[in-house]
Each structure stands twice: as C-alpha cells, then as structure tokens.
Amino acid sequence: MAETALRVEGLCKAFGGLVASDRVSLDLRAGEIHALIGPNGAGKSTLIGQIAGWIRPDAGRVLLAGRDVTRLSPARRARLGLGRTFQVSTLALPLSARRNAMIGALARAGGAWGFARPLTRERVLTEAADAALARVGLAARADVPAAELSHGERRRLELACALAGAPRALLLDEPLAGMGPEGAAQMTELLDALRREVPILLVEHDMDAVFRLADRITVLAMGRVIAHGPPAAIRADAAVRATYLGQDDRPEAADV
Numbered sequence: 001m002a003e004t005a006l007r008v009e010g011l012c013k014a015f016g017g018l019v020a021s022d023r024v025s026l027d028l029r030a031g032e033i034h035a036l037i038g039p040n041g042a043g044k045s046t047l048i049g050q051i052a053g054w055i056r057p058d059a060g061r062v063l064l065a066g067r068d069v070t071r072l073s074p075a076r077r078a079r080l081g082l083g084r085t086f087q088v089s090t091l092a093l094p095l096s097a098r099r100n101a102m103i104g105a106l107a108r109a110g111g112a113w114g115f116a117r118p119l120t121r122e123r124v125l126t127e128a129a130d131a132a133l134a135r136v137g138l139a140a141r142a143d144v145p146a147a148e149l150s151h152g153e154r155r156r157l158e159l160a161c162a163l164a165g166a167p168r169a170l171l172l173d174e175p176l177a178g179m180g181p182e183g184a185a186q187m188t189e190l191l192d193a194l195r196r197e198v199p200i201l202l203v204e205h206d207m208d209a210v211f212r213l214a215d216r217i218t219v220l221a222m223g224r225v226i227a228h229g230p231p232a233a234i235r236a237d238a239a240v241r242a243t244y245l246g247q248d249d250r251p252e253a254a255d256v
C-alpha cells in the first residue's frame with residue numbers, strides 16, 4: 001500500500017452553533033493528487049486551516065508522515081514538510097522571483113541554520129530556489145521582480161516557493177483561480193507531473209481540472225464528507241449530483 005503522507009482523523013470544528021467540520025477523515029498517499037471539493041461554505045477552507053495549523057480543531061488529529069502534528073504551529077508543520085499555497089497571493093512583490101523562492105526554502109529550514117555561515121546559507125537557499133523555479137518553468141525569470149510577472153507566472157512562483165522547501169505533502173488552495181485557459185492548461189500539466197514528486201491535496205473549483213487530475217476525490221457538504229473515491233465514482237454519485245445541482249462547479253459540468 002502507498003505510504004501515507006498526510007492523514008486527517010475525525011476532525012471537528014464548530015463556529016458557535018455552525019459545524020464547519022463534522023468528523024472529517026481523509027488521507028493523502030504518496031504519488032497522488034487528492035482533490036477536496038464541495039459547494040461554497042462546505043468547509044474546505046476550514047479543513048485546510050486545521051491541516052495547515054492556523055485553525056485549532058475541537059476534536060480529531062492531523063498526522064504528517066505518521067507524526068501527530070495537531071498541536072503544532074503552522075511554522076513547525078512547515079518545517080516538518082507541509083508545503084502550501086494560498087488562495088490569496090503571499091508573494092513579496094518588490095522582490096525577485098528567486099528571493100521569493102528563497103523565502104519559501106527558509107520556511108522549511110526555520111532556525112536550523114542559525115549557526116551556518118551566512119554565505120553557506122545564501123548558497124544553499126539560492127540552489128533550492130533556482131531548482132524550484134526551474135521545476136515550474138520560471139528559470140529565465142529568476143531575477144524579475146514578482147510584481148512584473150504575469151498572473152499565471154505568479155501562481156507558478158507561489159508553487160515554486162512551496163517546492164523550494166522540499167515538502168513531503170503539498171496543500172494547494174485554488175491554484176487555477178483567476179487563470180485564463182492557457183495558464184490553467186499549463187498549471188494542470190505541471191501538477192499532473194508534480195504528483196510523482198510530492199503528493200498534493202488540491203482544493204479547486206475548476207471541475208475540468210479536478211476530474212482530469214485527481215486520483216481520488218473527497219466531497220464535503222455542510223462540513224461532512226458525503227462521498228469519497230475515484231473520479232468516475234464521484235461523478236456517478238447521486239448525493240454529489242444532488243448537492244451540486246444548480247452550481248457552476250458541479251461535477252456533471254466537467255466534460256471529462
């Protein structure tokens with residue numbers, strides 16, 4: 001059986017009387033893209049927040065490569081290999097693409113290099129950043145300020161920032177958001193190849209991409225997992241169809 005990079009067990013989170021996560025369990029295995037979908041307000045962001053560590057669950061556990069990280073800070077989780085991108089860009093716009101990717105590499109290293117010589121540290125971070133930029137097709141743009149990159153390039157740079165930290169598992173929150181067809185196709189191709197290097201938990205509203213990319217899909221509605229399985233089973237699932245009826249991102253809209 002494939003190694004489990006990330007496991008969520010029985011996560012519960014309520015905001016007052018509103019249950020945003022209701023005993024949610026899922027896992028992310030080596031070599032796969034696992035998509036998390038659901039209508040607006042289903043609890044996807046709340047779940048991602050609990051996995052990343054900035055929302056504390058009321059109950060349940062988060063395990064990264066078998067280690068219980070439920071009580072660790074987001075920074076500690078990053079240092080243990082949880083990479084992520086955000087719905088809203090976190091790039092430092094005046095800095096070059098390389099400098100941004102170096103910050104990503106630093107997030108993984110944390111204080112571990114406190115005693116390393118500055119020149120050694122600079123070289124190691126630069127190498128990690130350049131490798132990540134090459135991986136997302138931005139090697140030629142390394143010296144360009146993030147502010148001057150196109151929207152699609154910025155999204156790939158955000159991915160490079162996460163990759164520069166050599167993550168064990170990657171959380172991607174709407175990596176295709178705001179992209180035109182060309183950028184979306186480029187990013188889809190990139191993610192398709194990346195799964196072999198790092199397993200990906202993908203939150204995405206573009207159902208064409210989800211059904212093309214996902215090895216498995218978990219569907220949330222009102223905080224609960226209502227379906228889980230390979231894309232073909234999800235597309236055929238009556239509860240999923242009922243939940244998505246009338247929604248733009250309903251699975252039946254995906255022509256895959």
Ligand SMILES: Nc1ncnc2c1ncn2[C@@H]1O[C@H](COP(=O)(O)OP(=O)(O)OP(=O)(O)O)[C@@H](O)[C@H]1O
Pocket residue numbers: 015018019020038039040041042043044045046047
């Ligand atoms: N900090 C909060 N305080 C109160 N209610 C919250 C909070 N965060 C989320 N909620 C509520 O929890 C529910 C789940 O929200 P969440 O943002 O996780 O859904 P989502 O699936 O990510 O939605 P979307 O696709 O629109 O981003 C919603 O009803 C939302 O209003």
